[in-house]
């Protein structure tokens with residue numbers, strides 16, 4: 001369904017071969033193809049615009065016009081800029097340096113993968129950071145949501161806060177923090193209910209939970225299949241809670257994952273992890289270069 | 299509010315707005331071209347322009363608007379519900395069941411997701427709330443055998459509609475897609491007409507990948523219709539326009555919330571107006 005960017009640019013530049021030097025207009029034509037490639041990869045339109053402007057400026061200024069393989073030159077510039085915008089070469093991990101219990105709060109839209117990612121992180125924290133973790137579900141909306149986290153806790157052998165029927169999220173959070181202190185827990189992970197950013201009551205509840213639990217990390221869990229809505233989601237969550245990073249789920253699918261670029265650009269926060277499956281060890285550090293290639297269909 | 303001649307700048311704006319609604323660049327360009335062909339250079343107000351866009355979209359969507367009807371003979375009508383992870387299958391099943399109940403049909407649910415943690419508990423909670431029987435097996439059990447039990451029980455009890463939940467799966471997972479084929483085979487053995495409906499649940503917040511979902515699920519599992527969820531947010535679901543053009547599959551309903559009453563018939567004119575941004 002998608003053509004790779006090489007194919008697209010090949011098409012643009014093939015027609016020009018043998019005509020000598022390229023003109024600025026040729027670069028602009030190439031950028032039109034880049035634009036379509038990014039939109040097909042679900043990069044949000046405002047982000048595409050900024051990106052194209054930045055890349056056009058670089059491409060026109062560079063030696064692209066004189067090079068023998070302008071297509072390759074353009075792709076290199078596009079790819080480099082994309083990697084840069086996705087966070088450069090560094091990968092950013094969790095910041096757990098604080099007085100325990102360090103709280104990690106997971107937020108995001110319905111069905112984005114919060115509960116699963118909570119359990120994946122708890123496992124990761126024990127195995128990679130050697131710390132003792134506990135998980136608590138604050139999801140009183142979705143049927144069997146708390147039971148889901150409990151089952152996952154059993155699967156990875158991680159404590160979960162006992163379920164008290166009828167208790168509301170802010171009270172659960174308070175109880176979780178108390179319980180974590182008493183049990184000398186290093187890291188407390190708070191799984192929250194999925195919420196739409198336009199749902200004022202649920203957004204207020206999320207703020208209240210954040211206020212009483214003072215999370216060290218607030219991670220926005222985002223589906224890599226997300227389309228143009230990515231900008232709205234990123235903006236609204238950023239405005240409401242002090243986000244520290246993003247987890248991009250379902251990277252094991254075949255989506256191009258342009259939402260990664262939108263997320264990074266709009267939240268200004270690093271993408272810390274990629275979810276790569278339903279199993280609880282399917283969590284990886286986020287690699288900007290790989291994702292850049294994927295967005296471009298390379 | 300004056301009129302202006304429809305020019306390239308205005309058309310660019312229309313195209314951008316359509317892209318923001320997730321139509322994707324090619325479908326957006328096609329609609330732009332149609333508008334341009336019909337009206338370029340003519341005087342038009344902003345409102346008229348939006349209405350014209352909505353009309354172009356509605357023309358594409360009207361032929362695919364089609365509710366699920368309970369017509370199977372012999373009963374039960376078997377409705378298999380499939381889709382990628384977290385798209386809203388289980389919740390949509392509860393809403394659909396409730397919808398059929400309101401029309402006085404008897405409904406039974408089958409808990410075919412034996413994989414995800416507490417997936418059975420989630421469906422069972424819904425079944426209890428709406429008062430439908432549910433067929434369930436052990437966690438980790440064989441979904442095909444649950445489905446088999448479901449059809450037998452529904453047949454014996456004279457149930458009108460059996461709705462089958464399945465585990466979420468990404469369309470590029472060969473093994474999981476094969477499992478769907480197996481479920482279909484088992485159903486077909488009990489009744490060659492079953493499953494009567496294979497409903498693919500799409501998440502409105504998903505972008506262009508929805509097209510790849512439709513393509514693969516259609517090929518492997520014989521999708522007969524679509525339901526799009528999560529249209530209560532800011533996502534507009536424009537990918538349905540591209541889907542209607544490419545696949546022509548019926549669109550049955552849309553999900554607009556997390557409660558049992560939050561399923562609506564698919565109204566092509568309304569959805570077209572939302573996508574086109576007509577107030």
Ligand SMILES: Nc1nc2c(ncn2[C@@H]2O[C@H](COP(=O)(O)OP(=O)(O)OP(=O)(O)O)[C@@H](O)[C@H]2O)c(=O)[nH]1
Pocket residue numbers: 108109110111112113114115116117139142145192193194195249250251252253274275276277278282383384414466468
């Ligand atoms: N393939 C794949 N599936 C995933 C991944 N992460 C989560 N899932 C699946 O996505 C579905 C939804 O995940 P949940 O963890 O329940 O999502 P959630 O955000 O907690 O959902 P709500 O609480 O309803 O908002 C489940 O079927 C998970 O198994 C991933 O990285 N890859």
Ligand SMILES: Nc1nc2c(ncn2[C@@H]2O[C@H](COP(=O)(O)OP(=O)(O)OP(=O)(O)O)[C@@H](O)[C@H]2O)c(=O)[nH]1
Pocket residue numbers: 110111142194196381382383384385386387388389390411414417464465466467527528529530531552553554555556560
């Ligand atoms: N806002 C909104 N949320 C919805 C809608 N439909 C489903 N949801 C929510 O989306 C999340 C996932 O829904 P599920 O029904 O569990 O999705 P699923 O496809 O069965 O998920 P898996 O079985 O894990 O693949 C839940 O939190 C639902 O409450 C809808 O139309 N609008």
Ligand SMILES: [K+]
Pocket residue numbers: 110111112223383384385501
């Ligand atoms: K989703």
Ligand SMILES: [Mg+2]
Pocket residue numbers: 114115116139145191192193194
């Ligand atoms: Mg959850």
Ligand SMILES: [Mg+2]
Pocket residue numbers: 387388389411417463464465466
């Ligand atoms: Mg489900």
